[in-house]
Amino acid sequence: MEYNFGDIEKKWQQRWTAAGTYKVSNDPSRPKYYVLDMFPYPSGAGLHVGHPLGYIASDIFARFKRLKGFNVLHPMGYDAFGLPAEQYAIDHGIHPAVSTDANIANFRRQLDNIGFCFDWDRSFRTSDPDYYKWTQWIFLQLFDSWYDKKKDKAVPITELVGHFGKEGNQGHPCPGDAGLRFTAGEWAGYDRRRKEEILMEYRLAYCGYGEVNWCEALGTVLANDEVVNGVSERGGYPVVKKKLRQWYLRITDYAERLLEGLAKVDYSDAMKEMQTNWIGKSFGAEVDFAIAGQPDGAPALRVYTTRPDTIFGVDFMVIAPEHPLLPALLSAERRPEVEAYLAYVGSRSERERMAEKKITGCFTGGYAVHPFTGLHIPIWTSEYVLAGYGTGAIMAVPCGDERDFKFARHFELPITNIIGDAFNGEEANPTKEAVLQNSDFLDGLVMKDAILIAIHHLEEKGIGARKVNYRMRDAAFSRQRYWGEPFPIVWRHGIAEPLAPADLPLELPHIEKYGPGPEGEGPLANIPAWTSRHLETNTMPGYAGSSWYFLRYMDPHNDKEFCSRAASDYWGQVDLYIGGTEHAVGHLLYSRMWNKFLFDRGWIGHDEPYKRLVNQGMIQGSSRFVYRLESKAKSAEMGTGRELGSDIPIFVSAGIAALQGTPEFHQLIGLGLQNLLGSASPALDAVVLSPLHVDVNIVDGVELDMEAFRQWRAEYANAQFILEDGKYLCGTEVEKMSKRLYNTVNPNDLVQKYGADTFRMYEMFLGPVEQSKPWDTKGIEGVHRFLRKLWRLFFDETKGAVWTNEEPGAAEWKCIYRTIRKVEEATERFSFNTGVSALMIGVNELTELKCHKRAILEKLVVILAPYAPHVSEELFHQLKGSTELLTREGSPGSVLDAPYPVVEEKYLLESAKTYPIAINGKTRTELNIALDATQQQVEEIVLADDIVKKWLDGNHPKKVIYVKNKMINVVV
């Protein structure tokens, strides 16, 4: 009987589905384990071998945990709302719902091929009204909440209204407008509209005017993490800053907890670092500088600095071009120049600013008064100071800050040295270790010690205070787009009114046109039925639905709640979350915030959503190149050159191509052309090679299948080749895997040829899951051979089943237990490549022992199950004498319900062994010692030996080291 993977895999996939093998129930009597993959955005591109990597890893782990007796939740769904589907709709006139359906169907078909153990009954897509009903509901709760700094958690907005009625906003400074102060009496006097405006400044989901990232090409606002290097992450279009009315999530209120929470979770250092940087916490002080010539009580210029110790080194001030105080500073004669500068700044895109990094700026004509020296300090404006960070104004200390120094140099401003020899006049020195000079009461102090003293003086004078700053901004939460969750908000007389929960879901209406509304709003503004109800016309961003989906899987069919507390208390945190690093500062931060919010309000019982996060590496493409021979003249005039004196395309093997420019090259080419074209070889110095990507699927390793190549493209039908050793070898390069580069490999093709089990094991065998590595199809044969070798332990081609009921011998027990030990440990620590290797070694050894004993094979099949689920299920049932998969109550059920084999230690012990005894690493003698001897016993035996005694010469050894069953070392 042959290993017929095609039949086996099809059979078991059908039976698993029919029997509901992977259905999971919320059963509090059993220990739980939650394994989650970052759910995919169903794009139309189809899978390549890189996509399933994380799913295979999580599948192995989920199966392993189930074998270990856990009730394992392992769901899958779709992140179906978002920009690309809508762009596709605009370009092709296909409704996003339709293309999304098709993409999901295709995606599912590809996944099913590989044999995953997802519980599809719990699946959903974020664009289902049954799902986004709850996304809208959570939004309403965010809208209905504010962050109480005193309680350090989110609470209902009604509590805030209560405070206002009793004590105004005393003790609850407004996060949206730090200067806002009012008493209980004033509050009572405000009209409804004013009250709502104020409350809006406190809400966790709020609507306000703000500087946003506007992408003209996409016609929408983008969040900071969706903008990369000044262009949109999606599509690479230019992004400009624009003031717009937008919805935001007040994620900055959670900055500190998002930071602290990292200590409680198991993420990689790199991931924690990325999130920490994004949050960007810094310690410093805010300092008020009075403005010269202004009356008392006029607003001061407030700056933020992390280095208040350098306050005596301030030579000038710089404010952002957008700074609100700027107009008040302008002197009449400076006004034209400053306005010209502001116009210049306005004309520059974000991208230009980043690319050029030019030093620009303009003196405003105003002066600030130094709080300690009373000196007048010129106030400049420059685009290097960002309006959005700190106070939008800085005190410039050129001797200590690189940018300030360059600015001073460029505009020939004087530089005060407060650090003596530590400043060389050529570049700024940002040290904190230097001793301060020229600094009045700070003279003689080391800078880092002076920081707190300086703050103390500022506080005493009432012109400064310690201040913690975060770089993270509130998250823009609305999009002028169609394909997203509608906001459950009605606008009445400028007041945002939430819909009642009973009115949810607010369904997305069907539309035919995706153009923007009359005033640049989203497409919903074009629908009379929508606007007549005064519904918000923006929709939510792609990350809304993905910010809480891990909770919905716990209770996916609940139509009363987003997830019952009983369900979320049972499943708790995601024990293992697998996905790419690209979500480090987007999805992962947003979902952590939503989870914390739901926790604060008591709807769930855990603060952090993911206990452990593993980032799978990217599988890169290994591209192949052919080198086309062209004449120089042609290639110059046509961009890519064409024929070389005839219309036969000629390709040069990589080894020869590499010699380009050498005499051998000319010789070999000349020879090659002679063979191909007869005597008509052109002038060789007019020859040039252009490398072209060739489809990796018609290359075996690096050797080109020339026949397939001729059929690949009509233009290559009569291609000729200049070979080396009778072969055409291709050049290689590791690049991103992409259809455009012809280096994609389709998992379906490999599953077809080798089976899903081989494919899965090979993906794991490639290397650590976390590591990025280029794909190489060649090696898959080795894994396939392993599975066939395994099969032969059970079946013979002619004789059929070959297992026996004989009792295994010690060697066989030892072999299987050693294998179990290694596979179990490797799987547990997520090292699936070594797990596969351990299985291979085990099968090699059992083959060598000619072991066909049922007792051994039964255990082997179980430890194989996470890695090669189909073949292990088949062999498990063959051994049990059943070819039907019964329900879990019946016997034998699935191999996953078998107990994971327990290692019997006694078989791993050897009797006595002869050890080399070394003195200080040099072998002197050998002794026979029982393997289970204790350290104490070993020492006694070794020290009693005559040769050892002689060498020790009466000295007592420092220690006797018993090295891992290998040698014994006496250190003197």
Added chain:
RNA sequence: GCGGGCGUGGCGAAACUGGCAGACGCACCAGACUUAGGAUCUGGAGCCGCAAGGCGUGUAGGUUCGAGUCCUAUCGCCCGCACCA
């Protein structure tokens, strides 16, 4: 510039807490069965050397009886952030 990670055969990689470096697999070589082999099976192999032997984990030091593993310096590669005051 700042931060994180990584350097081991021709290649992908093992070596978990310092203890026989290179397991396992690919590619390669030899043999067997074959009309045939780009099928299958068996065996070989880090490098230099006929051999005995020597050299080997980017490079240079250090700690240790013992270092791929720990420490210091240095070179190289990858990733993230980047006018954040």
